[in-house]
Amino acid sequence: xxxxxxxxxxxxxxxxxxxxxxxxxxxxxxxxxxxxxxxxxxxxxxxxxxxxxxxxxxxxxxxxxxxxxxxxxxxxxxxxxxxxxxxxxxxxxxxxxxxxxxxxxxxxxxxxxxxxxxxxxxxxxxxxxxxxxxxxxxxxxxxxxxxxxxxxxxxxxxxxxxxxxxxxxxxxxxxxxxxxxxxxxxxxxxxxxxxxxxxxxxxxxxxxxxxxxxxxxxxxxxxxxxxxxxxxxxxxxxxxxxxxxxxxxxxxxxxxxxxxxxxxxxxxxxxxxxxxxxxxxxxxxxxxxxxxxxxxxxxxxxxxxxxxxxxxxxxxxxxxxxxxxxxxxxxxxxxxxxxxxxxxxxxxxxxxxxxxxxxxxxxxxxxxxxxxxxxxxxxxxxxxxxxxxxxx
Ligand code: NZQ
Ligand code: ZN
Numbered sequence: 001x002x003x004x005x006x007x008x009x010x011x012x013x014x015x016x017x018x019x020x021x022x023x024x025x026x027x028x029x030x031x032x033x034x035x036x037x038x039x040x041x042x043x044x045x046x047x048x049x050x051x052x053x054x055x056x057x058x059x060x061x062x063x064x065x066x067x068x069x070x071x072x073x074x075x076x077x078x079x080x081x082x083x084x085x086x087x088x089x090x091x092x093x094x095x096x097x098x099x100x101x102x103x104x105x106x107x108x109x110x111x112x113x114x115x116x117x118x119x120x121x122x123x124x125x126x127x128x129x130x131x132x133x134x135x136x137x138x139x140x141x142x143x144x145x146x147x148x149x150x151x152x153x154x155x156x157x158x159x160x161x162x163x164x165x166x167x168x169x170x171x172x173x174x175x176x177x178x179x180x181x182x183x184x185x186x187x188x189x190x191x192x193x194x195x196x197x198x199x200x201x202x203x204x205x206x207x208x209x210x211x212x213x214x215x216x217x218x219x220x221x222x223x224x225x226x227x228x229x230x231x232x233x234x235x236x237x238x239x240x241x242x243x244x245x246x247x248x249x250x251x252x253x254x255x256x257x258x259x260x261x262x263x264x265x266x267x268x269x270x271x272x273x274x275x276x277x278x279x280x281x282x283x284x285x286x287x288x289x290x291x292x293x294x295x296x297x298x299x300x301x302x303x304x305x306x307x308x309x310x311x312x313x314x315x316x317x318x319x320x321x322x323x324x325x326x327x328x329x330x331x332x333x334x335x336x337x338x339x340x341x342x343x344x345x346x347x348x349x350x351x352x353x354x355x356x357x358x359x360x361x362x363x364x365x366x367x368x369x370x371x372x373x374x375x376x377x378x379x380x381x382x383x384x385x386x387x388x389x390x391x392x
Pocket of ligand 2: 198
C-alpha cells in the first residue's frame with residue numbers, strides 16, 4: 001500500500017435543475033466577468049446556453065461567449081480564448097459541455113495566468129503556476145474533467161494530442177444535472193461509459209500495492225457503470241441510470257479509485273491519445289478499440305489483478321488456471337463493449353492505419369510518455385507498436 005494525497009476541492013451540485021444555481025456559484029467563487037466556453041453547438045440547440053445567459057443576465061454578471069471547442073479540442077481555439085479573456089478582462093471561466101469544452105477552458109485559464117506559450121505545459125517544457133478559476137455545467141458523463149486535475153489538448157500542427165495535469169485547474173464547482181445528458185446520441189453515451197470505466201481500470205490494473213477499500217470501490221463503480229450502460233442502451237431517458245453514470249464519471253477520475261496504489265497504468269489512455277490526435281476518433285471508442293489488445297499483451301505480468309477483475313467485475317467462474325480465468329475476463333469485457341456498440345479493434349473503430357502510421361503513433365506515444373510507461377507491464381516503443389499491430 002502506497003502513501004497518497006487525495007485532493008478534490010470541487011464543489012459538486014448534483015441533480016435536477018441545478019444549473020439554476022450557476023450565478024450564485026460564480027459569485028461564491030468571486031467571478032465578476034465570465035467567459036462561457038462551449039463546444040460545437042449542442043448546448044445552443046438544447047437551449048441550455050440560453051438558459052444560462054438568462055440566469056447571468058438576471059444576476060447582473062457580465063460575460064462573453066466562445067463556442068467551437070471540438071472533440072479532441074484544438075490549441076488554436078485556446079489561443080483565441082486567451083486573447084479574448086485578456087481583452088475583455090475575464091476573471092472566471094464557465095465551461096458548458098463535455099470534456100472538450102472543459103479541457104479547452106482549462107488551457108485558456110493557464111494561458112491567461114501564465115506568461116509565454118501555453119503549449120509549453122502540454123509539451124512538458126515547464127509547469128504552470130496558476131489557472132483562472134473555472135466552473136462547469138456538465139452535459140456528458142465521460143472524462144471526469146469536471147473534477148480532475150488534467151486537460152488534454154491537440155496541437156493541429158503535427159496532430160499532437162497531449163495532456164497536462166496540475167491542481168490549479170481543478171474546477172471550483174461542477175453542476176451535474178443528469179437530465180442534461182438525455183440529449184446525447186447513444187454512441188456518445190456509450191463512449192462516456194467506456195471512458196468512465198477505463199479511468200478506474202487504469203488505476204486497477206497495476207503491479208503496485210493496492211488497498212482493499214479502493215479495490216472494492218473500484219469494482220462497485222465498474223459493475224454499476226456496466227449495469228447502467230446496458231439500461232441506457234434500451235432506455236436513454238432513464239433518469240436514475242443517467243444519474244448513476246454521471247456520478248460514477250466524476251468519482252472515476254477525481255483520484256478516489258487510485259488511493260493507495262502506485263498511480264496506475266495509463267497506457268491504454270496514452271495509446272488512445274495518439275489515435276485521437278491522428279484520426280480524431282471519439283476518446284471512449286478509441287479506448288474500447290485498443291483495450292483488448294493491450295490487455296492480452298500485458299495480462300500475464302499482472303495476473304492477480306486480471307484474475308480478480310474477471311471474477312469480481314465480469315462474473316467469471318473460478319474454474320481453470322489463473323490465465324484461463326484472466327482471458328475469460330478480457331473476453332467478457334469485449335463482449336460488453338460489443339453489447340453497447342463500442343469497437344474492439346481499430347478496424348471496427350473505422351481507422352485504416354498503414355504500417356507507417358502505426359510506427360508513427362508508437363513513436364509519438366513513446367516520446368509522449370518519456371520513453372516507457374505502464375504498471376501492469378512497462379511498455380517501450382516496440383511494445384506499443386506490437387499492440388497497435390494486433391489491434392488492427
Ligand atoms: O460539441 P458539442 O456540440 O457540444 O457536441 C458534443 C460532442 O460532439 C456532444 N455532446 C456533449 N454533450 C451533449 C452532446 N450532444 C448532445 N447532447 C449533449 N448533452 O458529444 C460529443 C463529445 O463531446 P466531448 O466534450 O468531446 O466529449 P468528452 O466529454 O468525452 O470529452 C472528450 C475529450 O476529453 C479528453 C479526451 O481525450 C477528449 O479530448 N479527456 C479529458 C480528460 C480530463 N480532462 O480529465 C480525461 C480523459 O481521459 C480524456 O482524455
Ligand atoms: Zn479517458
